[in-house]
Amino acid sequence: MRQTNRPDARPRASHFIDGVYVEDDAGETIDVIYPATGEVIATVHAATQAVIDRAFESARAAQAAWAATPPRERGRVLTRAAQILRERNREMSILETMDTGKPLQETLVADATSGADALEYFGGIAAGLTGEHIPLGEDWAYTIREPLGVCVGIGAWNYPTQIACWKAAPALACGNAMVFKPSETTPLCTLKVAEILIEAGLPAGLFNVVQGAGAVGGALTTDPRADKVSLTGSVPTGRKVYSAAAESMKHVTMELGGKSPMLVFDDADLEDAVGGAILGNFYSSGQICTNGTRVFVQKGLRARFVERMAERMRDAVIGDPLDEATNFGPLVSARQMEIVERYLKIAEDEGARRVVGGERLDRPGYWLTPALFDGVTDDMTMAREEIFGPVLSVLEFDDEDEGIARANATEFGLSAGVFTRDIGRAHRVIGRLRAGTCFINSYNDAPVEMPFGGVKMSGIGRENAKAAIEHYSQVKSVYVRMGRVEAPF
Numbered sequence: 001m002r003q004t005n006r007p008d009a010r011p012r013a014s015h016f017i018d019g020v021y022v023e024d025d026a027g028e029t030i031d032v033i034y035p036a037t038g039e040v041i042a043t044v045h046a047a048t049q050a051v052i053d054r055a056f057e058s059a060r061a062a063q064a065a066w067a068a069t070p071p072r073e074r075g076r077v078l079t080r081a082a083q084i085l086r087e088r089n090r091e092m093s094i095l096e097t098m099d100t101g102k103p104l105q106e107t108l109v110a111d112a113t114s115g116a117d118a119l120e121y122f123g124g125i126a127a128g129l130t131g132e133h134i135p136l137g138e139d140w141a142y143t144i145r146e147p148l149g150v151c152v153g154i155g156a157w158n159y160p161t162q163i164a165c166w167k168a169a170p171a172l173a174c175g176n177a178m179v180f181k182p183s184e185t186t187p188l189c190t191l192k193v194a195e196i197l198i199e200a201g202l203p204a205g206l207f208n209v210v211q212g213a214g215a216v217g218g219a220l221t222t223d224p225r226a227d228k229v230s231l232t233g234s235v236p237t238g239r240k241v242y243s244a245a246a247e248s249m250k251h252v253t254m255e256l257g258g259k260s261p262m263l264v265f266d267d268a269d270l271e272d273a274v275g276g277a278i279l280g281n282f283y284s285s286g287q288i289c290t291n292g293t294r295v296f297v298q299k300g301l302r303a304r305f306v307e308r309m310a311e312r313m314r315d316a317v318i319g320d321p322l323d324e325a326t327n328f329g330p331l332v333s334a335r336q337m338e339i340v341e342r343y344l345k346i347a348e349d350e351g352a353r354r355v356v357g358g359e360r361l362d363r364p365g366y367w368l369t370p371a372l373f374d375g376v377t378d379d380m381t382m383a384r385e386e387i388f389g390p391v392l393s394v395l396e397f398d399d400e401d402e403g404i405a406r407a408n409a410t411e412f413g414l415s416a417g418v419f420t421r422d423i424g425r426a427h428r429v430i431g432r433l434r435a436g437t438c439f440i441n442s443y444n445d446a447p448v449e450m451p452f453g454g455v456k457m458s459g460i461g462r463e464n465a466k467a468a469i470e471h472y473s474q475v476k477s478v479y480v481r482m483g484r485v486e487a488p489f
């Protein structure tokens with residue numbers, strides 16, 4: 001495979017605390033691996049308790065003054081950070097590609113740009129985050145929207161820049177500080193986000209980055225100096241974090257996994273439905289939480305859908321992720337590739353028909369070709385468990401009621417999509433699907449103006465849009481008596 005020259009990805013130090021890079025070699029060493037080649041491109045150290053202490057102390061110290069800063073000024077800092085992030089989009093995207101292996105073609109449009117959108121959005125609404133006046137006859141009440149304090153953010157490895165910004169932007173707009181731990185698999189980009197926020201004028205201590213795996217995440221979650229934990233990760237981790245946070249009644253946002261359905265009706269536009277399923281299964285090599293990995297196709301269209309999908313999959317350009325012509329990259333790690341390969345084997349053992357793909361490429365790095373399976377049934381493992389890789393399952397259905405019932409028969413509820421030309425059916429079906437983030441004749445759009453999150457095991461709370469404000473602030477109610485106090489004695 002041809003290799004584009006890569007810049008030096010090594011960060012100045014592992015952590016970013018109180019406005020500066022911080023190192024503590026005593027922490028466990030974490031190698032950062034470029035998924036396209038398997039090479040170690042940087043090394044960071046997991047946070048020690050001393051580093052965690054510094055992060056919380058500086059966050060607590062900075063937060064009170066930030067909460068007292070006029071919201072308009074807080075918003076201005078975020079807007080400026082959005083601008084810088086956009087100006088550095090290419091540099092950030094190259095780093096994100098090296099961190100995750102995702103093709104530059106994707107990172108240029110879906111990572112730092114989405115992070116900038118979030119900073120811009122929450123920067124814009126910061127000044128409008130007010131309480132309300134409640135008339136009570138002669139008396140009245142009012143509410144004050146207050147920050148929570150210090151919020152912990154814990155990220156997954158698939159969208160490191162986006163996840164950091166989606167959490168930091170609403171947290172900071174509401175007057176909180178944040179201590180953020182990126183995934184140990186992708187520790188690089190969040191440090192750049194921290195640098196940019198400082199450059200934009202964010203006071204030191206309000207966005208601190210500490211590195212580490214589950215043990216550090218666990219320490220952050222249970223720390224009494226944290227008021228909230230927002231996790232993007234898998235359901236098993238979500239269970240642990242949610243219950244650990246409950247011990248001290250911390251606020252939580254849980255953005256977890258899914259096994260989302262896509263319903264393609266006979267009357268759908270075939271090209272759009274196939275395109276939606278490509279976006280919902282193969283973008284980011286299938287490593288997207290909202291992916292519509294159970295593609296239910298109505299009986300009359302199934303054969304043509306499978307045929308056309310297989311044809312279009314031949315156009316995947318698999319290669320050097322830093323080459324902008326590449327549109328399909330490697331999986332993020334050896335571990336993720338092994339997980340996906342295990343699911344591929346189970347799929348065949350259980351009788352699913354592999355139409356195309358799912359082959360390991362003979363080259364360094366973590367390469368699997370996108371896989372299409374037909375004849376998948378609801379009881380198969382591949383239709384029940386989140387694979388988090390480029391594996392599309394086609395399931396056949398007869399009518400609307402049956403399709404909806406089968407789509408809902410899962411413990412997850414992150415996303416759902418419907419493809420049909422019948423507008424009445426589109427809204428009717430979406431109304432009955434149990435999922436937090438839905439799509440009609442589209443898939444996987446995530447504009448920051450639209451609330452994002454799941455139901456059932458897929459999560460609690462919402463990111464983005466005005467909905468996120470509820471999860472990064474709390475309401476203080478104040479009753480005001482205008483007359484005398486009448487007491488019984």
Ligand SMILES: NC(=O)C1=CN([C@@H]2O[C@H](COP(=O)(O)OP(=O)(O)OC[C@H]3O[C@@H](n4cnc5c(N)ncnc54)[C@H](O)[C@@H]3O)[C@@H](O)[C@H]2O)C=CC1
Pocket residue numbers: 154155156157158159181182183184212213214215216217218219221232233234235236237238240241254255256257258288289290386388414454459
């Ligand atoms: N709903 C959403 O917005 C998204 C959900 N995801 C989900 O994330 C998963 C893939 O990402 P991974 O990084 O493999 O998930 P993961 O659950 O293994 O790790 C997520 C983060 O949690 C940390 N962590 C692990 N154990 C912890 C513990 N006991 N306490 C605190 N933190 C802990 C990890 O270090 C990492 O930073 C998939 O299930 C995917 O569906 C991924 C992206 C978006």
